Amino acid sequence: MKLLISRPMTAEVEARARTAFDVEIRESNAPLSTAEMHRALTEFDVVVPTLGDMFSASVFAAAPQPRCKLLANFGVGYNHIDVDAAQAAGVLVSNTPGAVTDATADVAMTLLLMTARRAGEGERLVRAGRWEGWHPTQMLGHHVTGKRVGIVGMGRIGQAIARRCHFGFGMQVAYPARSRKELDFPTEYASGLTQLAASVDFLVLAVPGGADTRHLIGAEVLAAMKSSALLINIARGEVVDQAALITALEAGEIAGAGLDVYEFEPEVPETLRAMENVTLLPHLGTATEEVRSNMGHMALDNVAAFLTGQQPPNAVT
Numbered sequence: 001m002k003l004l005i006s007r008p009m010t011a012e013v014e015a016r017a018r019t020a021f022d023v024e025i026r027e028s029n030a031p032l033s034t035a036e037m038h039r040a041l042t043e044f045d046v047v048v049p050t051l052g053d054m055f056s057a058s059v060f061a062a063a064p065q066p067r068c069k070l071l072a073n074f075g076v077g078y079n080h081i082d083v084d085a086a087q088a089a090g091v092l093v094s095n096t097p098g099a100v101t102d103a104t105a106d107v108a109m110t111l112l113l114m115t116a117r118r119a120g121e122g123e124r125l126v127r128a129g130r131w132e133g134w135h136p137t138q139m140l141g142h143h144v145t146g147k148r149v150g151i152v153g154m155g156r157i158g159q160a161i162a163r164r165c166h167f168g169f170g171m172q173v174a175y176p177a178r179s180r181k182e183l184d185f186p187t188e189y190a191s192g193l194t195q196l197a198a199s200v201d202f203l204v205l206a207v208p209g210g211a212d213t214r215h216l217i218g219a220e221v222l223a224a225m226k227s228s229a230l231l232i233n234i235a236r237g238e239v240v241d242q243a244a245l246i247t248a249l250e251a252g253e254i255a256g257a258g259l260d261v262y263e264f265e266p267e268v269p270e271t272l273r274a275m276e277n278v279t280l281l282p283h284l285g286t287a288t289e290e291v292r293s294n295m296g297h298m299a300l301d302n303v304a305a306f307l308t309g310q311q312p313p314n315a316v317t
Contacts, residue, residue: 013296041066050074057085079209094302105160111258113245116142150200153207208237222248237262
C-alpha cells in the first residue's frame with residue numbers, strides 16, 4: 001500500500017510515516033499541480049493532501065477509476081476537496097478536527113488585540129526609528145475589555161474564541177446560527193448576520209470555507225458594521241469579499257481588520273499591505289510545532305485505520 005504526503009511535515013510526523021508506511025513525501029511546499037494530483041490518484045493507495053491541493057470534480061473526472069481510496073486531509077478544513085466527487089469515485093475523505101482548535105483561537109485573539117491596540121503599526125514605528133517617546137495621546141487604539149464581540153461560526157473554534165473573549169476579557173458574546181447553542185457561558189443569540197454586524201465592536205469569522213460561505217461577508221454586512229468596528233478573519237479567505245473589504249476600509253465604513261487568510265492566498269493586494277489599520281499574518285492559525293505534529297499524527301491515524309480495514313476515526317460524511 002503506497003502513501004503520498006503532499007507537503008513536508010514535522011520531523012516527528014515524517015519519522016512515523018517512514019517507519020509505518022511505504023511513503024513518498026513530496027519536497028515542495030507548493031500546492032499539487034493538476035498533473036501531480038492525477039498521479040496521486042492513479043499511483044497511490046492513500047494520499048495526505050492539504051490546503052491548496054484542489055481535488056476538484058474535474059480532477060476526479062480525469063481519473064474515473066482511481067487507485068487511491070482515501071484522501072486523509074491534513075487540516076480541519078477540506079473545502080479544497082470536492083467530497084461528493086471523491087465519494088462518487090470511491091474515494092473516502094478524512095480530516096483532522098480538534099487538534100487545531102486552541103491554536104486557531106489563540107491566533108484570532110492575537111489578531112483582535114493587535115488590530116485593536118495598533119500593535120503592528122507600533123512595532124513598525126519602533127523598527128523604523130521613528131518613535132519619539134511616550135505621550136498621553138500616542139497611538140490611541142480600541143479598548144477590548146468589556147466590549148461586544150460577534151462570533152460568526154460557533155463551532156469548536158468559534159466557541160474557543162468566545163470563551164477567551166468572555167472569560168479572559170469580560171466581553172459580551174453574540175452569535176448568529178440556525179439554532180441556539182448549549183453553551184456553558186452567557187451569550188446572546190442573534191437572529192441574523194447583518195443585525196449582529198450592526199451591533200458589535202468586533203466581528204470574528206470562524207466558519208468553514210466552501211460554496212455556502214463564499215463572500216458571506218460582503219458589502220452589505222460591512223456597511224452595516226459600526227465605523228469603529230474591527231473585522232477579524234481566521235476562517236477562509238473567500239469567506240470575505242476582499243474587494244468589498246478594501247472599499248469599506250478605504251471609505252472608513254469600518255475601523256480596521258485583522259486577517260490571517262486571504263481570498264487569493266498567498267496573493268495579498270498592495271492596497272491591503274499599505275493600510276496601517278490592517279493586521280496581516282501569513283496563515284499562522286495552526287503554526288506551532290505541537291499542533292502541526294498532532295495534526296500529522298491524526299492524519300496518519302486515519303491512514304492506519306483505513307489500511308487495516310477500519311473506518312478512519314475522522315472520516316468526512
